Amino acid sequence: MGKRKQILFVINPISGGKRKTSFKKQVLDVLDLQKFDPTFQETSYANHAYEIGLRAVEEKYDAVIAVGGDGTINELGSALAESGIPLGIVPEGSGNGLALYLGIPLNETAAIRRINRFEFVEVDCGTINNRKFFNIAGLGFDASVSENFANENIRGPLGYLKSAINVLSKYKPCDYKLWIDGKEYERKAFMISVANSPQYGNNAYIAPQASVNDGILDVCIVHQFPMYILPKMLFHLFNKSADQSDYVEIIPGRNIKIEAIVKSVVHIDGEPVDLGSSLDIGIIPKALKVIC
Template identity: 70%
Template sequence: MTKKRILFVVNPVSGGKKKTAFNKQVLEVLDLSRFEPTFKTTNHVNHAFELAQQAIDEKYDAVIAVGGDGTINEIGSALAGTDTPLGIIPEGSGNGLALYLGIPMNESAALRRINRFDSVAVDCAKVGDERFFNIAGMGFDASVSDKFANETFRGPVGYLRTVINVLSNYKPKKYRFTIDGKSYEREAFMISVANSPQYGNNAYIAPNASITDGLLDVCIVHKFPLYTLPMMIFHLFNKTADQSEYVEIIPGKHIIIEQEGKDPVHLDGEPKDLGQRIEIEVMEKALNIIC
Protein backbone atom coordinates (compact mmCIF):
# COMPACT_ATOMS: atom_id res chain seq x y z
CA MET A 1 0.00 0.00 0.00
CA THR A 2 1.34 3.43 -0.96
CA LYS A 3 1.70 5.71 2.04
CA LYS A 4 -0.07 9.07 2.08
CA ARG A 5 2.39 11.97 2.06
CA ILE A 6 1.51 14.57 4.67
CA LEU A 7 3.13 17.97 5.12
CA PHE A 8 3.08 19.44 8.64
CA VAL A 9 3.45 23.24 8.49
CA VAL A 10 4.54 24.41 11.94
CA ASN A 11 4.15 28.01 13.10
CA PRO A 12 6.81 28.23 15.85
CA VAL A 13 5.37 31.34 17.53
CA SER A 14 1.59 30.71 17.48
CA GLY A 15 -0.17 30.72 20.83
CA GLY A 16 3.07 31.52 22.65
CA LYS A 17 3.80 27.78 22.83
CA LYS A 18 7.13 26.07 22.20
CA LYS A 19 6.91 23.28 19.64
CA THR A 20 10.42 21.84 19.85
CA ALA A 21 9.12 18.36 20.71
CA PHE A 22 6.31 18.34 18.15
CA ASN A 23 8.09 16.38 15.40
CA LYS A 24 9.00 13.63 17.86
CA GLN A 25 5.40 13.42 19.05
CA VAL A 26 4.14 13.04 15.47
CA LEU A 27 6.51 10.13 14.91
CA GLU A 28 5.17 8.47 18.07
CA VAL A 29 1.43 8.97 17.40
CA LEU A 30 0.98 9.09 13.61
CA ASP A 31 0.35 5.73 11.94
CA LEU A 32 3.64 5.50 10.05
CA SER A 33 2.47 2.36 8.25
CA ARG A 34 -0.04 4.55 6.38
CA PHE A 35 1.45 8.05 6.43
CA GLU A 36 4.79 9.60 5.51
CA PRO A 37 5.23 12.93 7.35
CA THR A 38 7.34 15.89 6.28
CA PHE A 39 7.90 18.93 8.50
CA LYS A 40 8.41 22.56 7.51
CA THR A 41 8.54 25.61 9.79
CA THR A 42 7.24 29.06 8.89
CA ASN A 43 9.53 32.05 9.31
CA HIS A 44 7.67 34.98 7.76
CA VAL A 45 4.18 36.28 7.03
CA ASN A 46 2.40 34.27 4.30
CA HIS A 47 5.05 31.53 4.46
CA ALA A 48 2.39 28.94 5.35
CA PHE A 49 0.46 29.92 2.21
CA GLU A 50 3.60 29.48 0.09
CA LEU A 51 4.40 26.09 1.63
CA ALA A 52 0.83 24.89 1.05
CA GLN A 53 1.00 25.95 -2.60
CA GLN A 54 4.24 24.01 -2.98
CA ALA A 55 2.58 20.99 -1.35
CA ILE A 56 -0.17 21.07 -3.98
CA ASP A 57 2.41 21.19 -6.76
CA GLU A 58 4.34 18.34 -5.14
CA LYS A 59 1.16 16.21 -4.88
CA TYR A 60 1.02 15.89 -1.10
CA ASP A 61 -2.09 14.08 0.15
CA ALA A 62 -2.76 16.58 2.96
CA VAL A 63 -1.34 19.69 4.58
CA ILE A 64 -1.57 20.00 8.37
CA ALA A 65 -1.64 23.43 10.02
CA VAL A 66 0.22 23.38 13.33
CA GLY A 67 -0.79 26.78 14.64
CA GLY A 68 -3.76 29.05 15.21
CA ASP A 69 -6.51 30.53 13.05
CA GLY A 70 -4.01 32.73 11.18
CA THR A 71 -1.93 29.72 10.12
CA ILE A 72 -5.10 27.85 9.19
CA ASN A 73 -6.18 30.85 7.12
CA GLU A 74 -2.95 30.94 5.11
CA ILE A 75 -2.95 27.21 4.39
CA GLY A 76 -6.71 27.04 3.77
CA SER A 77 -6.46 29.96 1.34
CA ALA A 78 -3.98 27.95 -0.73
CA LEU A 79 -5.97 24.70 -0.54
CA ALA A 80 -9.47 26.16 -1.17
CA GLY A 81 -10.83 24.93 -4.47
CA THR A 82 -8.46 21.94 -4.58
CA ASP A 83 -8.88 18.31 -3.53
CA THR A 84 -6.03 18.53 -1.00
CA PRO A 85 -7.46 18.44 2.54
CA LEU A 86 -6.40 20.60 5.48
CA GLY A 87 -5.64 19.08 8.87
CA ILE A 88 -5.44 21.05 12.10
CA ILE A 89 -3.28 20.68 15.21
CA PRO A 90 -4.61 23.59 17.34
CA GLU A 91 -1.76 25.71 18.70
CA GLY A 92 -3.23 29.22 18.66
CA SER A 93 -4.48 31.73 21.21
CA GLY A 94 -8.16 31.14 20.42
CA ASN A 95 -8.45 28.10 18.10
CA GLY A 96 -11.97 29.10 17.06
CA LEU A 97 -12.34 26.91 13.99
CA ALA A 98 -10.80 23.83 15.64
CA LEU A 99 -13.06 24.15 18.68
CA TYR A 100 -16.13 24.45 16.46
CA LEU A 101 -15.12 21.36 14.48
CA GLY A 102 -14.55 19.37 17.67
CA ILE A 103 -10.84 18.90 17.02
CA PRO A 104 -9.12 18.11 20.34
CA MET A 105 -6.87 20.73 21.90
CA ASN A 106 -4.52 17.95 23.01
CA GLU A 107 -1.78 17.37 20.41
CA SER A 108 -1.81 13.56 20.61
CA ALA A 109 -5.60 13.39 20.37
CA ALA A 110 -5.57 15.78 17.40
CA LEU A 111 -2.94 13.62 15.69
CA ARG A 112 -5.14 10.56 16.17
CA ARG A 113 -7.84 12.44 14.20
CA ILE A 114 -5.31 12.73 11.37
CA ASN A 115 -4.90 8.95 11.54
CA ARG A 116 -8.64 8.57 10.87
CA PHE A 117 -8.28 10.83 7.81
CA ASP A 118 -12.02 11.61 7.69
CA SER A 119 -12.85 14.98 6.18
CA VAL A 120 -15.77 17.37 5.73
CA ALA A 121 -16.28 19.95 2.97
CA VAL A 122 -16.76 23.43 4.45
CA ASP A 123 -17.61 26.89 3.16
CA CYS A 124 -15.19 29.77 3.12
CA ALA A 125 -15.59 33.46 2.35
CA LYS A 126 -13.88 35.44 -0.39
CA VAL A 127 -12.79 39.05 0.17
CA GLY A 128 -11.05 40.13 -3.03
CA ASP A 129 -7.94 37.97 -3.23
CA GLU A 130 -8.22 37.08 0.46
CA ARG A 131 -10.13 34.30 2.19
CA PHE A 132 -11.45 33.62 5.67
CA PHE A 133 -12.80 30.43 7.18
CA ASN A 134 -13.85 31.37 10.70
CA ILE A 135 -14.69 35.05 11.34
CA ALA A 136 -13.86 38.41 9.78
CA GLY A 137 -14.48 41.65 11.58
CA MET A 138 -14.12 45.38 11.81
CA GLY A 139 -14.47 47.88 14.58
CA PHE A 140 -13.46 46.94 18.10
CA ASP A 141 -12.28 43.36 17.48
CA ALA A 142 -10.28 44.41 14.41
CA SER A 143 -8.58 47.09 16.52
CA VAL A 144 -7.76 44.41 19.09
CA SER A 145 -6.35 42.11 16.39
CA ASP A 146 -4.28 44.96 14.96
CA LYS A 147 -2.77 45.78 18.36
CA PHE A 148 -2.35 42.12 19.38
CA ALA A 149 -0.40 41.39 16.19
CA ASN A 150 2.36 43.68 17.46
CA GLU A 151 2.43 42.32 21.02
CA THR A 152 5.30 40.13 22.20
CA PHE A 153 3.19 38.62 25.00
CA ARG A 154 1.03 36.03 23.23
CA GLY A 155 -1.54 33.47 24.39
CA PRO A 156 -5.01 33.99 25.93
CA VAL A 157 -3.71 36.17 28.79
CA GLY A 158 -1.91 38.47 26.36
CA TYR A 159 -5.04 38.68 24.24
CA LEU A 160 -7.20 39.58 27.26
CA ARG A 161 -4.74 42.31 28.23
CA THR A 162 -4.96 43.77 24.71
CA VAL A 163 -8.79 43.67 24.83
CA ILE A 164 -8.81 45.67 28.07
CA ASN A 165 -6.34 48.24 26.72
CA VAL A 166 -8.32 48.85 23.52
CA LEU A 167 -11.68 48.88 25.33
CA SER A 168 -10.60 51.77 27.56
CA ASN A 169 -10.82 54.37 24.76
CA TYR A 170 -12.67 52.77 21.82
CA LYS A 171 -15.61 54.66 20.23
CA PRO A 172 -18.40 53.15 18.03
CA LYS A 173 -18.36 53.99 14.31
CA LYS A 174 -20.84 54.31 11.45
CA TYR A 175 -21.20 51.67 8.71
CA ARG A 176 -23.27 51.13 5.59
CA PHE A 177 -24.24 47.58 4.60
CA THR A 178 -25.70 45.85 1.58
CA ILE A 179 -26.66 42.25 2.40
CA ASP A 180 -28.08 40.23 -0.49
CA GLY A 181 -29.25 43.46 -2.12
CA LYS A 182 -30.88 45.05 0.96
CA SER A 183 -29.34 48.23 2.41
CA TYR A 184 -28.75 49.12 6.05
CA GLU A 185 -27.02 51.88 8.02
CA ARG A 186 -25.80 51.31 11.55
CA GLU A 187 -23.60 52.83 14.22
CA ALA A 188 -21.78 49.88 15.70
CA PHE A 189 -19.24 48.99 18.34
CA MET A 190 -18.05 46.20 16.07
CA ILE A 191 -19.06 44.05 13.10
CA SER A 192 -18.34 40.33 12.86
CA VAL A 193 -18.99 38.35 9.69
CA ALA A 194 -19.18 34.78 10.91
CA ASN A 195 -18.73 31.58 8.94
CA SER A 196 -18.48 29.59 12.16
CA PRO A 197 -20.09 30.54 15.49
CA GLN A 198 -17.12 31.47 17.65
CA TYR A 199 -14.04 33.66 17.82
CA GLY A 200 -12.15 31.12 19.89
CA ASN A 201 -11.86 30.10 23.53
CA ASN A 202 -15.59 29.19 23.27
CA ALA A 203 -16.73 32.83 22.87
CA TYR A 204 -19.76 32.51 20.55
CA ILE A 205 -20.64 35.68 18.63
CA ALA A 206 -22.98 33.92 16.14
CA PRO A 207 -24.47 30.88 17.92
CA ASN A 208 -26.42 29.66 14.89
CA ALA A 209 -23.69 30.05 12.26
CA SER A 210 -22.62 26.96 10.32
CA ILE A 211 -19.66 26.38 8.01
CA THR A 212 -21.76 24.12 5.77
CA ASP A 213 -24.96 26.15 5.21
CA GLY A 214 -23.77 28.44 2.39
CA LEU A 215 -24.45 31.54 4.53
CA LEU A 216 -22.50 34.08 6.56
CA ASP A 217 -23.94 35.70 9.69
CA VAL A 218 -23.37 39.47 9.85
CA CYS A 219 -23.27 40.23 13.58
CA ILE A 220 -23.71 43.90 14.44
CA VAL A 221 -22.85 44.77 18.02
CA HIS A 222 -24.46 48.12 18.79
CA LYS A 223 -23.16 50.67 21.25
CA PHE A 224 -23.86 49.43 24.78
CA PRO A 225 -23.46 50.96 28.24
CA LEU A 226 -20.23 49.89 29.90
CA TYR A 227 -22.11 48.59 32.93
CA THR A 228 -23.68 45.90 30.71
CA LEU A 229 -20.26 44.52 29.72
CA PRO A 230 -20.44 41.58 32.20
CA MET A 231 -23.80 40.55 30.68
CA MET A 232 -22.36 40.89 27.14
CA ILE A 233 -19.50 38.60 28.13
CA PHE A 234 -21.97 36.18 29.72
CA HIS A 235 -23.93 36.03 26.44
CA LEU A 236 -20.73 35.32 24.49
CA PHE A 237 -19.74 32.35 26.62
CA ASN A 238 -23.30 31.08 27.12
CA LYS A 239 -24.01 30.88 23.36
CA THR A 240 -26.79 33.48 23.70
CA ALA A 241 -25.29 36.54 21.97
CA ASP A 242 -28.27 36.56 19.60
CA GLN A 243 -30.55 37.16 22.61
CA SER A 244 -28.83 40.41 23.60
CA GLU A 245 -30.72 43.62 22.83
CA TYR A 246 -27.39 45.09 21.64
CA VAL A 247 -26.69 42.37 19.04
CA GLU A 248 -28.31 42.20 15.58
CA ILE A 249 -27.59 39.24 13.28
CA ILE A 250 -28.40 39.29 9.54
CA PRO A 251 -27.54 36.22 7.41
CA GLY A 252 -26.47 36.57 3.79
CA LYS A 253 -24.39 35.29 0.90
CA HIS A 254 -23.19 38.54 -0.68
CA ILE A 255 -22.19 41.29 1.73
CA ILE A 256 -20.82 44.78 1.16
CA ILE A 257 -19.70 46.87 4.14
CA GLU A 258 -18.56 50.47 3.84
CA GLN A 259 -16.78 52.15 6.73
CA GLU A 260 -16.11 55.86 7.16
CA GLY A 261 -12.36 55.58 7.58
CA LYS A 262 -9.73 53.07 6.55
CA ASP A 263 -9.56 51.16 9.82
CA PRO A 264 -8.09 47.66 9.82
CA VAL A 265 -10.24 44.62 9.08
CA HIS A 266 -9.32 41.23 10.51
CA LEU A 267 -9.66 37.95 8.65
CA ASP A 268 -9.47 35.00 11.07
CA GLY A 269 -7.79 37.27 13.59
CA GLU A 270 -5.12 38.62 11.24
CA PRO A 271 -5.35 42.41 10.62
CA LYS A 272 -5.54 43.54 6.99
CA ASP A 273 -5.75 46.92 5.25
CA LEU A 274 -8.71 46.39 2.91
CA GLY A 275 -9.81 50.00 2.47
CA GLN A 276 -13.22 51.58 3.05
CA ARG A 277 -15.37 49.19 1.00
CA ILE A 278 -15.26 45.48 1.79
CA GLU A 279 -17.12 43.00 -0.43
CA ILE A 280 -17.58 39.44 0.85
CA GLU A 281 -18.96 36.39 -0.96
CA VAL A 282 -19.50 32.79 0.16
CA MET A 283 -17.57 29.98 -1.54
CA GLU A 284 -19.66 26.91 -0.76
CA LYS A 285 -17.93 23.60 0.13
CA ALA A 286 -14.61 25.08 -0.98
CA LEU A 287 -12.27 23.32 1.45
CA ASN A 288 -11.95 19.79 2.84
CA ILE A 289 -10.93 19.70 6.52
CA ILE A 290 -9.79 16.55 8.32
CA CYS A 291 -11.79 16.31 11.53
Protein backbone atom coordinates in the same frame (compact mmCIF):
# COMPACT_ATOMS: atom_id res chain seq x y z
CA MET B 1 0.34 -2.70 2.20
CA GLY B 2 -0.70 0.11 -0.17
CA LYS B 3 1.27 3.21 -0.95
CA ARG B 4 1.62 5.50 2.09
CA LYS B 5 -0.09 8.89 1.99
CA GLN B 6 2.34 11.82 1.71
CA ILE B 7 1.42 14.37 4.35
CA LEU B 8 3.13 17.67 5.10
CA PHE B 9 3.17 19.15 8.61
CA VAL B 10 3.56 22.94 8.44
CA ILE B 11 4.70 24.17 11.86
CA ASN B 12 4.45 27.77 13.08
CA PRO B 13 7.21 27.71 15.73
CA ILE B 14 5.91 30.75 17.67
CA SER B 15 2.10 30.38 17.59
CA GLY B 16 0.29 30.40 20.92
CA GLY B 17 3.55 31.21 22.73
CA LYS B 18 4.41 27.48 22.86
CA ARG B 19 7.70 25.97 21.75
CA LYS B 20 7.36 22.94 19.50
CA THR B 21 10.85 21.43 19.67
CA SER B 22 9.59 17.89 20.42
CA PHE B 23 6.67 17.99 17.99
CA LYS B 24 8.31 15.96 15.21
CA LYS B 25 9.18 13.15 17.64
CA GLN B 26 5.59 13.18 18.91
CA VAL B 27 4.23 12.79 15.37
CA LEU B 28 6.57 9.87 14.68
CA ASP B 29 5.39 8.22 17.93
CA VAL B 30 1.64 8.74 17.38
CA LEU B 31 1.01 8.87 13.61
CA ASP B 32 0.24 5.58 11.86
CA LEU B 33 3.46 5.29 9.84
CA GLN B 34 2.10 2.30 7.93
CA LYS B 35 -0.52 4.63 6.40
CA PHE B 36 1.33 7.95 6.30
CA ASP B 37 4.73 9.26 5.25
CA PRO B 38 5.17 12.61 7.06
CA THR B 39 7.34 15.56 6.00
CA PHE B 40 7.93 18.62 8.21
CA GLN B 41 8.48 22.28 7.44
CA GLU B 42 8.58 25.34 9.72
CA THR B 43 7.32 28.78 8.78
CA SER B 44 9.72 31.66 9.22
CA TYR B 45 7.85 34.80 8.11
CA ALA B 46 4.36 36.17 7.48
CA ASN B 47 2.54 34.44 4.59
CA HIS B 48 5.18 31.67 4.48
CA ALA B 49 2.52 29.03 5.24
CA TYR B 50 0.52 30.23 2.22
CA GLU B 51 3.56 29.83 -0.04
CA ILE B 52 4.27 26.36 1.39
CA GLY B 53 0.61 25.42 0.83
CA LEU B 54 0.68 26.47 -2.83
CA ARG B 55 3.80 24.36 -3.34
CA ALA B 56 2.13 21.40 -1.60
CA VAL B 57 -0.76 21.65 -4.09
CA GLU B 58 1.70 21.62 -7.00
CA GLU B 59 3.52 18.63 -5.49
CA LYS B 60 0.18 16.82 -4.98
CA TYR B 61 0.49 15.99 -1.29
CA ASP B 62 -2.33 13.83 0.09
CA ALA B 63 -2.87 16.22 3.01
CA VAL B 64 -1.33 19.29 4.64
CA ILE B 65 -1.45 19.73 8.42
CA ALA B 66 -1.46 23.18 10.04
CA VAL B 67 0.44 23.13 13.34
CA GLY B 68 -0.39 26.60 14.59
CA GLY B 69 -3.21 29.03 15.24
CA ASP B 70 -5.99 30.59 13.18
CA GLY B 71 -3.48 32.63 11.13
CA THR B 72 -1.56 29.52 10.01
CA ILE B 73 -4.85 27.72 9.30
CA ASN B 74 -6.04 30.68 7.22
CA GLU B 75 -2.85 30.78 5.11
CA LEU B 76 -2.84 27.04 4.43
CA GLY B 77 -6.61 26.89 3.91
CA SER B 78 -6.37 29.78 1.43
CA ALA B 79 -3.74 27.84 -0.54
CA LEU B 80 -5.62 24.51 -0.43
CA ALA B 81 -9.17 25.82 -1.06
CA GLU B 82 -10.79 24.24 -4.13
CA SER B 83 -7.76 21.95 -4.65
CA GLY B 84 -9.37 18.85 -3.10
CA ILE B 85 -6.34 18.39 -0.81
CA PRO B 86 -7.52 18.13 2.81
CA LEU B 87 -6.24 20.36 5.60
CA GLY B 88 -5.51 18.83 9.00
CA ILE B 89 -5.23 20.91 12.17
CA VAL B 90 -3.09 20.50 15.28
CA PRO B 91 -4.37 23.53 17.24
CA GLU B 92 -1.53 25.62 18.69
CA GLY B 93 -3.01 29.12 18.65
CA SER B 94 -4.31 31.68 21.10
CA GLY B 95 -7.99 31.14 20.17
CA ASN B 96 -8.31 28.00 18.00
CA GLY B 97 -11.80 29.00 16.89
CA LEU B 98 -12.25 26.72 13.88
CA ALA B 99 -10.66 23.72 15.62
CA LEU B 100 -12.93 24.09 18.66
CA TYR B 101 -16.01 24.35 16.46
CA LEU B 102 -15.05 21.24 14.48
CA GLY B 103 -14.35 19.25 17.66
CA ILE B 104 -10.63 18.85 16.94
CA PRO B 105 -8.86 18.13 20.25
CA LEU B 106 -6.61 20.85 21.68
CA ASN B 107 -4.32 18.11 23.03
CA GLU B 108 -1.46 17.53 20.54
CA THR B 109 -1.42 13.73 20.82
CA ALA B 110 -5.20 13.47 20.45
CA ALA B 111 -5.15 15.84 17.44
CA ILE B 112 -2.45 13.72 15.73
CA ARG B 113 -4.48 10.55 16.44
CA ARG B 114 -7.46 12.21 14.75
CA ILE B 115 -5.37 12.46 11.54
CA ASN B 116 -4.95 8.66 11.60
CA ARG B 117 -8.70 8.28 10.96
CA PHE B 118 -8.37 10.48 7.85
CA GLU B 119 -12.06 11.49 7.88
CA PHE B 120 -13.01 14.96 6.75
CA VAL B 121 -15.77 17.52 6.50
CA GLU B 122 -16.21 20.07 3.70
CA VAL B 123 -16.31 23.67 4.93
CA ASP B 124 -17.33 26.91 3.25
CA CYS B 125 -14.82 29.65 2.58
CA GLY B 126 -15.63 33.34 3.02
CA THR B 127 -14.02 35.89 0.71
CA ILE B 128 -13.30 39.51 1.60
CA ASN B 129 -11.79 41.71 -1.14
CA ASN B 130 -10.36 38.51 -2.68
CA ARG B 131 -8.80 37.34 0.59
CA LYS B 132 -10.17 34.11 2.08
CA PHE B 133 -11.39 33.38 5.60
CA PHE B 134 -12.75 30.24 7.22
CA ASN B 135 -13.74 31.35 10.70
CA ILE B 136 -14.59 35.05 11.21
CA ALA B 137 -13.66 38.34 9.57
CA GLY B 138 -14.64 41.71 10.91
CA LEU B 139 -14.05 45.36 11.52
CA GLY B 140 -14.41 47.68 14.45
CA PHE B 141 -13.56 46.77 18.01
CA ASP B 142 -12.45 43.15 17.47
CA ALA B 143 -10.21 44.17 14.55
CA SER B 144 -8.63 46.89 16.70
CA VAL B 145 -8.01 44.26 19.41
CA SER B 146 -6.40 41.96 16.81
CA GLU B 147 -4.11 44.82 15.72
CA ASN B 148 -3.16 45.55 19.34
CA PHE B 149 -2.65 41.83 20.06
CA ALA B 150 -0.33 41.47 17.04
CA ASN B 151 2.02 43.92 18.77
CA GLU B 152 1.57 42.37 22.24
CA ASN B 153 4.43 40.40 23.78
CA ILE B 154 2.07 38.16 25.80
CA ARG B 155 0.44 35.44 23.65
CA GLY B 156 -2.54 33.25 24.52
CA PRO B 157 -5.87 34.26 26.10
CA LEU B 158 -4.19 36.50 28.71
CA GLY B 159 -2.50 38.59 26.04
CA TYR B 160 -5.78 38.84 24.17
CA LEU B 161 -7.58 40.02 27.32
CA LYS B 162 -4.89 42.65 27.92
CA SER B 163 -5.29 43.91 24.34
CA ALA B 164 -9.09 44.04 24.70
CA ILE B 165 -8.83 46.14 27.86
CA ASN B 166 -6.27 48.48 26.21
CA VAL B 167 -8.53 49.08 23.20
CA LEU B 168 -11.79 49.32 25.19
CA SER B 169 -10.54 52.30 27.21
CA LYS B 170 -10.34 54.55 24.12
CA TYR B 171 -12.52 52.90 21.46
CA LYS B 172 -15.37 54.79 19.75
CA PRO B 173 -18.16 53.17 17.65
CA CYS B 174 -18.19 53.93 13.89
CA ASP B 175 -20.77 54.53 11.17
CA TYR B 176 -21.21 51.88 8.47
CA LYS B 177 -23.28 51.29 5.36
CA LEU B 178 -24.10 47.66 4.58
CA TRP B 179 -25.70 45.89 1.63
CA ILE B 180 -26.71 42.32 2.43
CA ASP B 181 -28.18 40.35 -0.49
CA GLY B 182 -29.32 43.62 -2.05
CA LYS B 183 -30.90 45.20 1.03
CA GLU B 184 -29.32 48.40 2.40
CA TYR B 185 -28.66 49.13 6.10
CA GLU B 186 -27.06 52.07 7.92
CA ARG B 187 -25.69 51.37 11.37
CA LYS B 188 -23.55 52.95 14.05
CA ALA B 189 -21.76 49.90 15.39
CA PHE B 190 -19.29 48.93 18.07
CA MET B 191 -18.12 46.23 15.66
CA ILE B 192 -19.27 44.11 12.74
CA SER B 193 -18.27 40.46 12.49
CA VAL B 194 -18.91 38.31 9.43
CA ALA B 195 -19.06 34.77 10.74
CA ASN B 196 -18.61 31.51 8.88
CA SER B 197 -18.25 29.61 12.17
CA PRO B 198 -19.98 30.54 15.44
CA GLN B 199 -16.96 31.44 17.57
CA TYR B 200 -13.83 33.57 17.62
CA GLY B 201 -12.01 31.02 19.74
CA ASN B 202 -11.69 30.28 23.46
CA ASN B 203 -15.42 29.38 23.28
CA ALA B 204 -16.49 33.01 22.72
CA TYR B 205 -19.56 32.64 20.46
CA ILE B 206 -20.45 35.75 18.46
CA ALA B 207 -22.81 33.95 16.02
CA PRO B 208 -24.29 30.95 17.85
CA GLN B 209 -26.37 29.78 14.86
CA ALA B 210 -23.59 29.99 12.26
CA SER B 211 -22.49 26.85 10.42
CA VAL B 212 -19.35 26.29 8.34
CA ASN B 213 -21.20 24.32 5.66
CA ASP B 214 -24.58 25.99 5.12
CA GLY B 215 -23.45 28.28 2.28
CA ILE B 216 -24.38 31.37 4.32
CA LEU B 217 -22.45 33.98 6.33
CA ASP B 218 -23.85 35.58 9.49
CA VAL B 219 -23.34 39.36 9.65
CA CYS B 220 -23.21 40.20 13.37
CA ILE B 221 -23.69 43.89 14.13
CA VAL B 222 -22.86 44.77 17.73
CA HIS B 223 -24.49 48.12 18.50
CA GLN B 224 -23.09 50.71 20.86
CA PHE B 225 -23.85 49.68 24.44
CA PRO B 226 -23.36 51.35 27.84
CA MET B 227 -20.27 50.10 29.68
CA TYR B 228 -22.30 48.82 32.64
CA ILE B 229 -23.78 46.24 30.21
CA LEU B 230 -20.31 44.80 29.43
CA PRO B 231 -20.50 41.90 31.97
CA LYS B 232 -23.87 40.89 30.48
CA MET B 233 -22.43 41.11 26.93
CA LEU B 234 -19.55 38.85 27.97
CA PHE B 235 -22.01 36.44 29.58
CA HIS B 236 -23.93 36.22 26.27
CA LEU B 237 -20.65 35.70 24.37
CA PHE B 238 -19.55 32.73 26.48
CA ASN B 239 -23.07 31.35 27.02
CA LYS B 240 -23.75 30.95 23.26
CA SER B 241 -26.58 33.49 23.52
CA ALA B 242 -25.18 36.61 21.75
CA ASP B 243 -28.14 36.43 19.35
CA GLN B 244 -30.46 37.06 22.34
CA SER B 245 -28.81 40.35 23.32
CA ASP B 246 -30.70 43.59 22.63
CA TYR B 247 -27.42 45.06 21.36
CA VAL B 248 -26.65 42.34 18.78
CA GLU B 249 -28.30 42.14 15.35
CA ILE B 250 -27.52 39.12 13.14
CA ILE B 251 -28.39 39.18 9.43
CA PRO B 252 -27.61 36.11 7.25
CA GLY B 253 -26.37 36.72 3.73
CA ARG B 254 -24.30 35.54 0.77
CA ASN B 255 -23.41 38.76 -1.06
CA ILE B 256 -22.32 41.46 1.34
CA LYS B 257 -20.79 44.90 0.94
CA ILE B 258 -19.69 47.02 3.89
CA GLU B 259 -18.50 50.62 3.71
CA ALA B 260 -16.90 52.21 6.76
CA ILE B 261 -17.43 55.97 6.89
CA VAL B 262 -14.01 56.26 8.55
CA LYS B 263 -11.36 53.82 7.34
CA SER B 264 -10.71 51.16 9.98
CA VAL B 265 -8.55 48.07 10.39
CA VAL B 266 -10.05 44.72 9.35
CA HIS B 267 -9.24 41.29 10.75
CA ILE B 268 -9.31 38.05 8.79
CA ASP B 269 -9.43 34.99 11.07
CA GLY B 270 -7.90 37.13 13.82
CA GLU B 271 -5.06 38.62 11.74
CA PRO B 272 -5.19 42.42 11.22
CA VAL B 273 -5.01 43.57 7.57
CA ASP B 274 -5.46 46.84 5.69
CA LEU B 275 -8.19 46.36 3.07
CA GLY B 276 -9.38 49.95 2.79
CA SER B 277 -12.84 51.19 3.77
CA SER B 278 -14.94 49.31 1.20
CA LEU B 279 -15.35 45.55 1.64
CA ASP B 280 -16.89 43.08 -0.82
CA ILE B 281 -17.68 39.82 0.95
CA GLY B 282 -18.91 36.53 -0.48
CA ILE B 283 -18.85 32.80 0.13
CA ILE B 284 -17.57 29.73 -1.74
CA PRO B 285 -19.61 26.73 -0.51
CA LYS B 286 -17.72 23.58 0.55
CA ALA B 287 -14.40 24.93 -0.70
CA LEU B 288 -12.08 23.15 1.73
CA LYS B 289 -11.84 19.63 3.14
CA VAL B 290 -10.80 19.60 6.82
CA ILE B 291 -9.69 16.44 8.64
CA CYS B 292 -11.65 16.19 11.87
